Amino acid sequence: MNxxxxxxxxxxxxxxxxGQPTSLKRIERKYIFSEIENVLNFExxxxxxxxxxxxxxxxxIRNYLSExxxxxxxxxxxxxxxxxxxSITISIFYxxxxxxxxxxxxxxxxxxxxxxxWIQGHYGYSNIVMGVFIALWINLFFKKHKYxxxxxxxxxxxxxxxxxxxxxxxAMLQGITSLxxxxxxxxxxxxxxxxxxxxxxxxxxxxxxxxxLFAYLIxxxxxxxxxxxxxxxxxxxxxxxxxxxxxx
Numbered sequence: 001m002n003x004x005x006x007x008x009x010x011x012x013x014x015x016x017x018x019g020q021p022t023s024l025k026r027i028e029r030k031y032i033f034s035e036i037e038n039v040l041n042f043e044x045x046x047x048x049x050x051x052x053x054x055x056x057x058x059x060x061i062r063n064y065l066s067e068x069x070x071x072x073x074x075x076x077x078x079x080x081x082x083x084x085x086x087s088i089t090i091s092i093f094y095x096x097x098x099x100x101x102x103x104x105x106x107x108x109x110x111x112x113x114x115x116x117x118w119i120q121g122h123y124g125y126s127n128i129v130m131g132v133f134i135a136l137w138i139n140l141f142f143k144k145h146k147y148x149x150x151x152x153x154x155x156x157x158x159x160x161x162x163x164x165x166x167x168x169x170x171a172m173l174q175g176i177t178s179l180x181x182x183x184x185x186x187x188x189x190x191x192x193x194x195x196x197x198x199x200x201x202x203x204x205x206x207x208x209x210x211x212x213l214f215a216y217l218i219x220x221x222x223x224x225x226x227x228x229x230x231x232x233x234x235x236x237x238x239x240x241x242x243x244x245x246x247x248x
Contacts, residue, residue, distance in 0.1 A: 046081070049073045053162050058199030061155050065147075075157030076128065082161040082168075083123035089168040093175020111238075112231025119227075123164065131156040133226075134219030141211045142201050159196045163189035190216065 001022070002008065003015040013022050049072045052060040064072050073081070119126040135152045142152075170185025193216050198209030 046073055046078075049078060049158075050162065050165065053158055053196070056199075057159065057162070057196035058201075058203055061158055061196075061200055064158075065151055065154065072158070075154045075161075079127050079131070079157040079161040079164070080125075082164040083127050086164045086168045086171070087121065087123050089171045089175075093172060110231055111234045112228045115227050115231055127160050127164070128157070130220065130223045131160055133223045134216055137215040137219045137222070138197065138212070141215045142208075145201055155197065155200055159193050162196070163193050166192060 001010060003010050003018065003020050003022075005020040006015060006018045008015055008017045010016065010022060014020065015022075052072065060072065064075075072078075131153055135149055135156055138152050138156075139147075139149050147155075166189040167182070167185050170182050170188070174180065174182045190213070194209055194213035197212035197216065198205075201208045201212070
């Protein structure tokens with residue numbers, strides 16, 4: 001018979017090319033518990049990934065890129081999962097938005113604010129987009145290290161994921177204690193990100209951490225500036241279209 005996944009001819013219980021089983025077992029209680037155990041596994045699951053990225057992020061991410069990609073959670077999955085945790089946390093504890101409200105005359109919310117509100121509710125996707133801009137600056141600042149853009153993007157998925165967990169902890173503490181400490185979490189998240197990125201490129205050099213901090217901040221500013229610019233241009237276009245319609 002042929003493999004149902006890659007169509008290779010097989011004569012055993014597993015495909016010799018892709019490893020797909022000849023026949024899949026039915027999904028039962030044991031399968032579900034096994035999947036949960038794999039996700040929460042302290043040796044190669046989400047908790048293991050978090051622990052390793054906190055203790056020694058630089059070395060562990062380098063290992064993921066060049067040696068072993070089976071122990072850490074996939075980077076895109078990790079950043080989306082941690083962003084979801086953050087979104088759920090601020091929803092439960094009703095943390096106010098930190099964005100500046102751009103309004104037109106008459107109190108109408110601008111397009112830029114509408115985009116920021118979308119970002120607030122879709123952190124998984126927006127973090128990946130923001131990571132693209134940060135990666136561009138990191139690629140420029142650390143050009144001599146010969147990592148390509150996509151490898152740096154993987155680094156940022158892991159780093160931003162831990163930062164989102166830090167934000168989540170402080171958002172939860174603010175919700176419980178009513179103390180305004182979420183901004184402290186934001187500062188700690190940026191410090192962690194700079195430290196992790198700098199460690200990835202060589203923890204012995206202090207200048208790497210400084211460059212990482214500037215690359216991270218400039219990348220965030222570039223992303224915010226682009227959102228505001230798109231919002232302003234779109235509002236001007238709508239205003240111009242409305243004026244032309246009135247003239248007609």
